[in-house]
Amino acid sequence: MHNYFESKVSYDKTMESGTSKKVTEPYLVDALSFTEAEARTIEELKPFISGDFTITAIKRAKLSEIFFNENGDRYFKAKVNFITIDVKAGKERKTSVLMLAQACDIDEAKKVINKGMEGTLADYEVEALAETKIMDVFPYSGEAKKIITI
Known part of the structure; x- marks a missing residue:
């Protein structure tokens, strides 16, 4: 049985026009607890997001x-x-x-x-x-x- 958590991640995204825009995007991560969900989200997104990002919310996905x-x-x-x-x-x-x-x-x-x-x-x-x-x-x-x- 999987425990999925929805993590909302806020960061500055570079748009196609070259401008930077603050966005908040949801990601789904398989984890055992909220703490592990936060750690796994950070680990999975580090290679893809340049600069700082913040996890603004985590909730259990049913x-x-x-x-x-x-x-x-x-x-x-x-x-x-x-x-x-x-x-x-x-x-x-x-x-x-x-x-x-x-x-x-x-x-x-x-x-x-x-x-x-x-x-x-x-x-x-x-x-x-x-x-x-x-x-x-x-x-x-x-x-x-x-x-x-x-």
């Missing part, structure tokens, strides 16, 4: 699964409902979870979710799908990545 797609350049959050039948009450019961999919657009994100869910015995439906502002995701290792090829 994600049950992340599907990586090497073609994708953005991250989409999906609300997925697992559907079970309550035999005693005779009704459908939906259990919602949040998942993240890396894709180029929303249609590809839905394909990535469906491909990642292949082989799942439970019935499910993708209730909502929206683009996030997450810039990158840093799992513990490359082996932890569940890469989906479409």
